Amino acid sequence: MTKTFLFLFFSIVSSAVFADEHIEISKQEDPEFGETFYGINYPGCPIVWRLDRSSENPSIGIKETQSEKSPCKISLDQQMRLRSALLDRVLADLKDKQYLQAFSWGKLPRDEKNELANRFTIAASKSPQWDKKTGKKVGKAAKDVYYFRNLVNRENIFSELTSLFAAHNLVLRAEDMEMIIVGHVDIPEAGIIKKDTVPIDCSILFLITRKDGK
Numbered sequence: 416m417t418k419t420f421l422f423l424f425f426s427i428v429s430s431a432v433f434a435d436e437h438i439e440i441s442k443q444e445d446p447e448f449g450e451t452f453y454g455i456n457y458p459g460c461p462i463v464w465r466l467d468r469s470s471e472n473p474s475i476g477i478k479e480t481q482s483e484k485s486p487c488k489i490s491l492d493q494q495m496r497l498r499s500a501l502l503d504r505v506l507a508d509l510k511d512k513q514y515l516q517a518f519s520w521g522k523l524p525r526d527e528k529n530e531l532a533n534r535f536t537i538a539a540s541k542s543p544q545w546d547k548k549t550g551k552k553v554g555k556a557a558k559d560v561y562y563f564r565n566l567v568n569r570e571n572i573f574s575e576l577t578s579l580f581a582a583h584n585l586v587l588r589a590e591d592m593e594m595i596i597v598g599h600v601d602i603p604e605a606g607i608i609k610k611d612t613v614p615i616d617c618s619i620l621f622l623i624t625r626k627d628g629k
Contacts, residue, residue: 438500442508453504455497459488464501475509476517487526494526495575499582506583518580518587518621531573532616537605538570539563539614550597550612563592563617576621584626591620 443452454463463480479498487494509515523532539545544556556562567589571577580587596616601609 438497440500440504442504453501455501457489457497460494460497462494462497462501464505466505475514476519477505477515478519478521480521489526491526491530491575495579498576499579502579502583515585516623517590518576518623520619522618523616533600533602533605534570534572535567535617536600536607536613536615537602538566538572540605540607540611542566545613547607547611547613563595563614564589567592567619573621580623581626586624586626587621588624589619590622592617593620594618 438455441454441456443454444450445452449468451466451468452463453466454461465478465480467476467478506515523529523535540547542556544552544554544562546553551557552559552562559565567573573587573589577587594617595614597612598615599609599612600607600615607613
């Protein structure tokens with residue numbers, strides 16, 4: 416049902432435009448599942464945010480969806496401009512911003528250069544708690560279930576995203592990391608070669624709080 420609905424939604428947003436001073440955002444409600452879809456159909460990088468509202472809890476979660484067939488063909492800075500417009504629209508539609516409590520991503524690659532995934536890989540490979548030969552955490556980190564979450568927050572790997580929410584007095588912090596994929600990549604400028612075994616991707620959930628604590 417969700418995949419079918421998303422297909423129809425992308426058809427609906429096909430007229431969206433991205434101009435120098437204006438970004439058009441389409442909105443589609445799915446009352447049956449308590450979901451609202453916001454989309455920007457920028458050529459080469461369509462982005463959809465799915466808002467889920469629990470019938471038992473007033474909290475709202477955002478999940479970003481991108482095409483799995485091809486990565487974004489625009490820079491990360493340009494992508495953030497699209498996300499900024501989406502966040503502006505979502506917050507304008509919500510009656511109380513404090514109910515916006517979570518933001519989640521699936522796979523990390525968001526552009527052709529895999530910039531965010533590479534940041535994640537580099538941060539982990541530089542950590543003394545990661546063994547590139549065995550591809551495993553070592554020492555106390557081996558037992559620390561929050562190792563990757565703490566790494567992401569400490570290194571501020573998603574700085575553009577955290578800044579985006581901070582502009583609205585919202586704090587975005589990694590809370591849960593799942594589907595950690597370990598493999599081989601070649602990032603010579605960071606001292607990572609293909610024989611190294613390093614984290615290369617993951618699914619991540621961020622929690623959203625107000626800076627004023629309210």
